[in-house]
Amino acid sequence: MNAREAILSRLKDDSDIDIATEAAALLGTPERPAVDIAQVEAEFLARLALPSVSASHDDIETIEELPAAVARYLDAQGEARALCLPPDPRLSGCDWSGFALHQDAAPDEAAALAIARKGIAETGSLIFETSPQAPMLPNFLTLHHLVLLRVADIAPWLEEAPLAGPQPRAHYWITGVSGTTDIEGTYVRGAHGPRFLHVILLRGDFPHMSEQ
Amino acid sequence: MSGAPAEATRFKARADAALADRILKVAVERTAGTAEAKRAVAVDAFPDFQAARTRAAAIKDHVVAHLGHYLEQFEANATAAGAKVHWARTADEACDIVIALCKAAKAKSVARSKSMLGEEIGLPHALAEAGIGRVETDLAEHIIQLADERPSHIIWPAMHKTREQVSALFKAKHRLPHEEETIAAMAESARRELRTQMLGADVGISGANFLIADSGAICTVTNEGNAELSLVPPRVHIVTAGIEKIVPSMPHAVHMLRLLARSATGAALTQYTTFYTGPKRPGDRDGPEEMHIVLVDNGRTRMREDGLAEMLRCIRCGACMNHCVVFRQIGGHAYGGTYPGPMGAVLTPVLDGLKQSRDLPNACTMNGKCQEVCPVRIPLPTLLRGWREKSWREGLEPQSLRAGLGLWAWVATRPRLYRMGTGMAVRAMRLLGSKGWIRTLPLAGGWTTYRDMPKPAAQTFMDQYRKERGR
Amino acid sequence: MTQRKVALFVTCLVDMMRPRIGFAAIRALEAAGCDVVVPEGQTCCGQPALNSGDTNHAIALARQTIVALEPYEAVVVPSGSCGGTIRCHYPELFEHDPIWLPRAQAVAAKTWEIMAYLDEQCGWKPEGVQVDAKATYHDSCSGLRELGVKAQPRRLLKPIAGLELTPLAGEETCCGFGGTFCVKYPAISNAIVGEKADAIEATGADLLLAGDLGCLMNMAGKLNRQGSKVRAFHAIELIAGMGDGPAIGEEA
Numbered sequence: 001m002n003a004r005e006a007i008l009s010r011l012k013d014d015s016d017i018d019i020a021t022e023a024a025a026l027l028g029t030p031e032r033p034a035v036d037i038a039q040v041e042a043e044f045l046a047r048l049a050l051p052s053v054s055a056s057h058d059d060i061e062t063i064e065e066l067p068a069a070v071a072r073y074l075d076a077q078g079e080a081r082a083l084c085l086p087p088d089p090r091l092s093g094c095d096w097s098g099f100a101l102h103q104d105a106a107p108d109e110a111a112a113l114a115i116a117r118k119g120i121a122e123t124g125s126l127i128f129e130t131s132p133q134a135p136m137l138p139n140f141l142t143l144h145h146l147v148l149l150r151v152a153d154i155a156p157w158l159e160e161a162p163l164a165g166p167q168p169r170a171h172y173w174i175t176g177v178s179g180t181t182d183i184e185g186t187y188v189r190g191a192h193g194p195r196f197l198h199v200i201l202l203r204g205d206f207p208h209m210s211e212q
Numbered sequence: 213m214s215g216a217p218a219e220a221t222r223f224k225a226r227a228d229a230a231l232a233d234r235i236l237k238v239a240v241e242r243t244a245g246t247a248e249a250k251r252a253v254a255v256d257a258f259p260d261f262q263a264a265r266t267r268a269a270a271i272k273d274h275v276v277a278h279l280g281h282y283l284e285q286f287e288a289n290a291t292a293a294g295a296k297v298h299w300a301r302t303a304d305e306a307c308d309i310v311i312a313l314c315k316a317a318k319a320k321s322v323a324r325s326k327s328m329l330g331e332e333i334g335l336p337h338a339l340a341e342a343g344i345g346r347v348e349t350d351l352a353e354h355i356i357q358l359a360d361e362r363p364s365h366i367i368w369p370a371m372h373k374t375r376e377q378v379s380a381l382f383k384a385k386h387r388l389p390h391e392e393e394t395i396a397a398m399a400e401s402a403r404r405e406l407r408t409q410m411l412g413a414d415v416g417i418s419g420a421n422f423l424i425a426d427s428g429a430i431c432t433v434t435n436e437g438n439a440e441l442s443l444v445p446p447r448v449h450i451v452t453a454g455i456e457k458i459v460p461s462m463p464h465a466v467h468m469l470r471l472l473a474r475s476a477t478g479a480a481l482t483q484y485t486t487f488y489t490g491p492k493r494p495g496d497r498d499g500p501e502e503m504h505i506v507l508v509d510n511g512r513t514r515m516r517e518d519g520l521a522e523m524l525r526c527i528r529c530g531a532c533m534n535h536c537v538v539f540r541q542i543g544g545h546a547y548g549g550t551y552p553g554p555m556g557a558v559l560t561p562v563l564d565g566l567k568q569s570r571d572l573p574n575a576c577t578m579n580g581k582c583q584e585v586c587p588v589r590i591p592l593p594t595l596l597r598g599w600r601e602k603s604w605r606e607g608l609e610p611q612s613l614r615a616g617l618g619l620w621a622w623v624a625t626r627p628r629l630y631r632m633g634t635g636m637a638v639r640a641m642r643l644l645g646s647k648g649w650i651r652t653l654p655l656a657g658g659w660t661t662y663r664d665m666p667k668p669a670a671q672t673f674m675d676q677y678r679k680e681r682g683r
Numbered sequence: 684m685t686q687r688k689v690a691l692f693v694t695c696l697v698d699m700m701r702p703r704i705g706f707a708a709i710r711a712l713e714a715a716g717c718d719v720v721v722p723e724g725q726t727c728c729g730q731p732a733l734n735s736g737d738t739n740h741a742i743a744l745a746r747q748t749i750v751a752l753e754p755y756e757a758v759v760v761p762s763g764s765c766g767g768t769i770r771c772h773y774p775e776l777f778e779h780d781p782i783w784l785p786r787a788q789a790v791a792a793k794t795w796e797i798m799a800y801l802d803e804q805c806g807w808k809p810e811g812v813q814v815d816a817k818a819t820y821h822d823s824c825s826g827l828r829e830l831g832v833k834a835q836p837r838r839l840l841k842p843i844a845g846l847e848l849t850p851l852a853g854e855e856t857c858c859g860f861g862g863t864f865c866v867k868y869p870a871i872s873n874a875i876v877g878e879k880a881d882a883i884e885a886t887g888a889d890l891l892l893a894g895d896l897g898c899l900m901n902m903a904g905k906l907n908r909q910g911s912k913v914r915a916f917h918a919i920e921l922i923a924g925m926g927d928g929p930a931i932g933e934e935a
Contacts, residue, residue: 027467
């Protein structure tokens with residue numbers, strides 16, 4: 001008997017219950033933090049500001065304002081206008097003149113931008129997936145992680161984070177910066193990855209969204 | 213292997229050494245004390261945490277009851293997503309699979325993201341024996357690796373180290389060590405040291421906090437982001453996971469995640485929560501070419517059969533040890549196993565044998581705090597009592613205790629004799645005391661070495677009561 | 684009003700070490716209108732055997748205790764851990780015994796910790812009791828977590844004139860007694876009770892109160908060894924108006 005058969009043979013399930021029905025019933029009405037669904041943006045921003053998340057944020061009306069917002073942030077941080085930018089068609093309409101752009105992150109990448117599919121008010125989390133237009137590594141290598149999030153994509157609870165249907169290689173939730181308390185329980189930011197997280201809220205729509 | 217008495221002496225010797233180490237006490241108190249305080253705040257702020265615990269326990273019990281079904285479902289979905297699923301009955305089988313995969317990948321170095329299952333199966337040792345370089349990427353595990361030690365806590369493996377000890381270690385081992393004596397500068401030194409090593413690894417190895425049955429995804433949670441940096445760049449990603457890590461679906465995982473971080477650190481979530489499903493897809497710009505998932509039994513099916521099914525609910529949050537009065541005094545190394553504290557005292561006899569570890573279930577005051585804080589309501593004291601029963605049945609308890617308890621029970625089941633005996637004992641004890649206290653009491657040196665024993669009253673309650681009431 | 688016929692399970696520790704806790708329990712129960720009986724057949728509830736894994740002896744003592752206690756309307760125990768043994772663990776001991784399980788369950792269902800019984804079942808409060816002192820209260824673990832004893836002793840102590848109750852930091856943290864634990868692992872137990880003694884001293888209280896004699900002997904014994912002036916009583920002694928007598932470790 002191989003290992004698989006040996007293990008499964010000890011886990012024989014004689015019950016004739018409908019396992020899927022029982023599993024679904026276990027979820028019921030989940031206990032979760034209160035979120036005012038009329039105020040999801042304010043709730044989201046309040047969580048972003050918590051010490052455990054400690055992200056800064058900015059506001060833009062249209063996607064065309066994104067480069068200016070990124071420039072504002074980098075200038076304020078004293079960083080060069082250099083940016084690791086994913087090959088996402090939603091960003092192609094932006095005028096990045098004055099920026100040194102690249103698609104692959106360097107080991108000591110200073111700033112990278114990513115587009116979050118969702119923001120979650122319950123925790124201040126940003127939700128991402130990998131795809132040919134969305135690499136993952138830059139978001140973990142970079143010192144400054146800049147995230148574009150459409151206000152309309154803020155959802156109240158984590159139940160709305162998962163992606164339906166076939167899964168991409170990675171689906172990930174970012175709720176703050178790379179931190180550690182491994183030495184004497186003292187919190188240090190930037191353990192391995194980002195030391196700064198900056199969310200740029202887009203009030204309007206992505207380009208061509210209505211035509212898609 | 214040596215017998216029980218020798219091991220008992222070793223546990224006590226380790227505990228004594230830990231008790232004498234005041235630096236250890238400070239280090240443990242600092243981290244566990246902070247975790248305890250932060251958890252309390254998080255739990256108070258959460259609406260109906262008790263109901264959430266009940267639900268979490270029910271979800272895990274459901275999974276454990278239908279574990280075969282869920283493992284097959286997970287296997288099918290992970291395979292469909294392009295991952296290769298392997299099965300291991302024992303620690304050795306699991307290590308053999310991982311080493312074979314590393315050799316097939318011609319791996320010179322592997323990046324490891326902290327995994328207690330990896331520690332449980334002895335993976336660091338197996339990699340060393342196979343001559344494969346290993347980079348521990350969690351900061352605490354990196355400290356442990358440099359110091360050539362074992363983790364002392366499942367969430368903060370380097371809990372026992374002070375900043376001074378870490379500083380000396382980094383200065384001796386890092387290429388460009390910190391100059392300023394701050395914790396931030398030390399963390400920065402580790403960042404410099406580890407980054408290039410992580411990016412140059414051939415294989416990334418992780419555990420899994422959850423296995424999602426209906427998608428075949430594996431979930432890691434970290435605050436440092438080291439899992440992602442260890443698992444995205446290498447060509448091969450190997451996961452070793454205990455078979456009990458399954459949850460039916462993402463909404464179930466969401467519920468467990470809400471409890472996990474709050475119980476461990478008091479945060480709503482860890483900074484990074486990632487679900488990996490199979491290797492990179494066509495066109496993806498990063499991610500591994502191969503993903504392997506090793507499902508490890510190592511005693512878990514036996515636990516399910518032998519009355520320890522409730523222990524398979526454990527989500528490894530560490531709350532039980534943070535709140536344990538014994539752990540807080542002796543730290544994690546004194547326990548001598550992979551897992552310390554109350555959950556470790558239940559698991560170590562499964563993994564290392566009861567004969568080697570009979571002290572662990574006994575070195576507990578049965579105060580019930582661990583059960584009170586457990587996010588999945590594991591009745592830890594009941595499970596520890598179960599080990600004590602087994603140890604008694606198998607004759608592993610010291611002969612002196614067996615004889616003493618036997619004599620006492622023989623008398624106590626004979627009330628008339630018992631009354632005479634207690635009356636005499638009281639009178640004898642009174643001879644040893646002065647001014648209300650007894651400072652040394654024969655056969656109770658364990659008590660009077662450290663504290664005084666109040667002198668009993670002149671007569672037992674039963675004698676006085678009979679006299680007063682004339683019954 | 685018909686008097687409730689209540690059996691007092693004295694506990695072996697109170698029987699041998701501090702009988703006045705048993706008499707205080709009787710006094711308070713009688714003041715609350717109970718007819719108290721001390722059944723002859725009782726000795727020890729079997730907790731030391733139970734917690735050592737010696738199930739056979741634990742079962743033998745449980746049977747003896749069940750037989751002694753089952754004739755009465757209610758069983759009252761001046762100890763959370765002995766009460767917890769009868770109430771929570773007896774039914775577990777007879778889980779697979781169809782004859783004894785119902786008897787164990789019946790006794791378990793009518794067994795109460797003394798202060799919980801006075802407060803919840805009798806709705807009684809002490810009257811005319813005066814103790815001029817500052818006291819602090821330690822919540823013994825079994826009473827707290829197995830029987831939910833928390834508010835009841837505080838409600839019963841509140842009407843005592845002159846008594847000021849000051850909170851103890853870590854009042855729900857184990858004192859390190861743990862029954863046989865304290866003699867099996869004395870050094871660890873000592874480290875735990877040492878911290879507890881420091882926390883008690885830090886309250887500035889004159890009196891240490893609790894609901895379990897084992898824990899009280901552990902804490903009082905450590906306090907005395909450290910030269911502390913804090914005096915320790917079982918809370919029921921004060922509640923029954925017997926707080927003017929000798930504290931634990933004081934000559935009568």
